[in-house]
Amino acid sequence: MTRTGPLLSVVVPMYNEESVLPLLAARLRPVLDDLAEPYEVVAVDDGSVDGTAAGLAALRASWPQLRVLRLRRNSGHQAALVAGVLRARGRYVVSIDADLQDPPETIVAMLRLARAEGLDVVYGVRADRSTDGTFKRWTAAGYYRLMRRLVGKQVPAQAGDFRLLSRAVVEALRELPERAPVLRLVVPWLGFPSGEVTYQRAERAAGRTKYPLSRMAGLAAESVTSFSAAPLRFATWLGLAGVVVCALLVVVAVVAWFAGATVTGWPSLYMAILFLGAVQLLCLGLLGEYVARIYTAVQGRPAYVVAADSADDAGDRDPVV
Ligand code: UDP
Ligand code: MG
Secondary structure, three states, X not given: OOOOOOXXXXXXXXXXXXXXXXXXXXXXXXXXXXXXXXXXXEEEEOOOOOXXXXXXXXXXXXXXXXXXXXEOOOOOHHHHHHHHHHHOOOOEEEEOOOOOOXXXXXXXXXXXXXXXXOOOEEEEEEOOOOOOOHHHHHHHHHHHHHHHHHHOOOOOOOEEEEEEEEHHHHHHHHHXXXXXXXXXXXXXXXXXXXXXXXXXXXXXXXXXOOOOHHHHHHHHHHHHHHHOOHHHHHHHHHHHHHHHHHHHHXXXXXXXXXXXXXXXXXXXXXXXXXXXXXXXXXXXXXXXHHHHHHHHHHHOOOOOOEEEEOOOOOOOOOOOO
């Protein structure tokens, strides 16, 4: 990585985005060209299986600042983002979604704010979530509340992965031993001076969302377990509460036996058994989440493998980051 990179790198993770690619180029390029400063666009092709790779190759012919980083296989939005950010060479690095939900024009405002106030991080904060459905809004609100509890108040609410980082932050991220940090938590956690730019989140320009419910749940689980052992403690408390309830029930049973009451209430018996069984499975699951994290960390397998970086002269090498 050269020290004298361009002023700005724009990192765009994309998975099967052939339909938005022309729209993205048409809107992003004028904004960046108007800056009249050296820049690069790092398109991270996250193992797309449609025409994204061909589309990018065609674009590159007429857009020299476009750099294509191809990952071997689909590694997910977060991993693609990390891949692009860590390889970006700019003094400032902005990450943006490919689907034009984050307006490219806001990049200029972010850059201006960072330079004017000497900030290392500028978060893009959604003015409102009117383009999201009720369910997404509710789950997102819950997610951000939980994250602010776990990581701290410095996590801005309603800030997704549209943000600007300075070179210093990228270097700090590079130092982290985590294989795939959740950037929207790790960046605030690093504690660099930061600011915010609000923007209106648009509808997806074309194509379909790549974030089904299962992936949202995955991100939430990853976020929690990477920042807190509180769920494990929760299991302990649940166990203790169970013991107390059991002790009380034993007392009740003994008293009833001495009072000569007949043995009724087998429903309460099976409810107790079912309840305890469920609690045990839940705690086992929680434990499993953390064991799984330890397992992947110990394996040390990278979160993504770079197949090709158009900035490398060697072409299709296989450097593992
Ligand atoms: N994305 C990716 N890899 C994936 C899934 C998504 O690089 O496995 C990219 C996608 O192309 C887009 C960004 O991540 O640029 C956000 O995804 P999407 O717009 O589908 O998510 P949503 O906005 O619906 O939450
Ligand atoms: Mg989107």
